[in-house]
Amino acid sequence: MMQTLTFNSSVDSPPVSPTIGALQKPLDANVREDLGLEMVNNGVSYRQRELVEERANIVQTNNSHRGLSAAIWRLPTEILSQIFLDCLPEDEYLSPTSSMAPMSFTAVCRRWREVAMGLPSLWLRLRLEVWHDDWQQRAFCYDSCLKRSRGCPLSLALECHTDWSELRNLLQPYINQISSLSLGFFTCDGPFMMADFHALEELTVYQYGFDPVRAVASSIEQLPVNLRRLNMRDLLLDREQLDFFTDFTWTRLTTIEINVDGLDAFPRLLCLCPDLASLTMIGIFHTIQTPESVVHTKLQSLRMSGDISFDSIGYFDLFDVITLPNLRAVEAHNMGPWPHEEFKAFLTRSKCPLESLIFGGGVLTTDQQRAEYATLMPSLQLNSRS
Numbered sequence: 001m002m003q004t005l006t007f008n009s010s011v012d013s014p015p016v017s018p019t020i021g022a023l024q025k026p027l028d029a030n031v032r033e034d035l036g037l038e039m040v041n042n043g044v045s046y047r048q049r050e051l052v053e054e055r056a057n058i059v060q061t062n063n064s065h066r067g068l069s070a071a072i073w074r075l076p077t078e079i080l081s082q083i084f085l086d087c088l089p090e091d092e093y094l095s096p097t098s099s100m101a102p103m104s105f106t107a108v109c110r111r112w113r114e115v116a117m118g119l120p121s122l123w124l125r126l127r128l129e130v131w132h133d134d135w136q137q138r139a140f141c142y143d144s145c146l147k148r149s150r151g152c153p154l155s156l157a158l159e160c161h162t163d164w165s166e167l168r169n170l171l172q173p174y175i176n177q178i179s180s181l182s183l184g185f186f187t188c189d190g191p192f193m194m195a196d197f198h199a200l201e202e203l204t205v206y207q208y209g210f211d212p213v214r215a216v217a218s219s220i221e222q223l224p225v226n227l228r229r230l231n232m233r234d235l236l237l238d239r240e241q242l243d244f245f246t247d248f249t250w251t252r253l254t255t256i257e258i259n260v261d262g263l264d265a266f267p268r269l270l271c272l273c274p275d276l277a278s279l280t281m282i283g284i285f286h287t288i289q290t291p292e293s294v295v296h297t298k299l300q301s302l303r304m305s306g307d308i309s310f311d312s313i314g315y316f317d318l319f320d321v322i323t324l325p326n327l328r329a330v331e332a333h334n335m336g337p338w339p340h341e342e343f344k345a346f347l348t349r350s351k352c353p354l355e356s357l358i359f360g361g362g363v364l365t366t367d368q369q370r371a372e373y374a375t376l377m378p379s380l381q382l383n384s385r386s
Contacts, residue, residue: 073111084105084115089101092157096141124155126145146170168193181204182206200226201228221244223253255278264289266318295324300326316335329355
């Protein structure tokens with residue numbers, strides 16, 4: 001009969017399960033570390049693929065840009081010139097500052113600079129200003145731009161905040177190119193003399209902040225012989241101020257836009273301008289204080305816009321004193337009730353070939369009145385916008 005052997009030991013042995021658990025902890029840590037390394041490696045690989053793709057995109061973009069740039073550099077001068085012209089600001093006059101066209105074209109590259117500086121059309125309508133600052137720097141910039149016009153007709157806007165002498169001296173080499181001029185009188189001293197601007201055909205005058213009689217009137221007292229258009233809509237002139245000019249001052253003018261203080265100015269204008277063909281008159285239409293009959297044989301177009309906010313507009317008696325046998329077009333705005341009977345008498349007296357009669361906003365007429373004009377002049381084109 002077999003006996004079961006039993007061994008007793010005085011040494012305490014730990015339980016099996018805790019021992020296995022203790023061995024399992026390093027193993028789990030190693031597994032987690034391996035998994036973490038694998039995730040890091042996977043992340044690095046993914047980021048590496050992203051960088052490779054980004055680099056490929058950048059290379060492709062750069063190649064595209066190089067192709068586009070190369071195409072731009074290969075553009076014929078004629079096409080690049082037209083692009084420059086199309087990119088000019090829509091402003092009537094351009095300030096020659098480095099941040100704006102056309103000056104900005106000259107800072108891109110050598111070829112653009114050469115094309116821009118060799119294109120006179122970019123430099124023909126400029127705004128030149130005189131301030132209390134470094135005139136020498138301004139003068140150098142302005143003169144450089146004017147030289148690029150290469151003898152082509154110039155349209156310039158001049159603004160003076162000191163005196164005209166420095167700007168006038170700068171323009172001396174170019175006076176036979178200036179066909180259009182806009183003069184802005186701010187806080188300047190003295191007139192701008194332009195009798196020797198023989199190429200000048202169109203002049204605009206405006207002022208801010210002071211009595212225009214002293215400087216402005218002296219500037220337009222002697223006008224260039226070829227000047228035909230004069231715009232003074234920003235000035236408010238009355239009969240007394242117009243009397244400042246002699247009868248030979250404006251004899252060659254054919255087109256005038258003017259702001260008047262009182263209807264007395266109208267007959268005086270007709271006397272000053274015997275060749276006047278078109279007159280635009282805005283302002284305050286006070287009644288005529290000294291009636292005088294005037295016949296003008298050249299005026300063809302008359303546009304009037306009053307200020308109906310003034311109670312003193314009163315009776316519009318202009319048509320009582322003028323006779324215009326060559327008048328073809330009349331346009332009226334902001335005049336309140338239209339002087340119907342006086343205008344009919346004027347048409348009968350003038351025997352003019354009136355073709356167009358426009359009643360704009362602020363002019364009050366009736367259907368019967370308009371029908372009478374159609375009967376009086378069957379070929380008349382009548383347009384009422386009131």
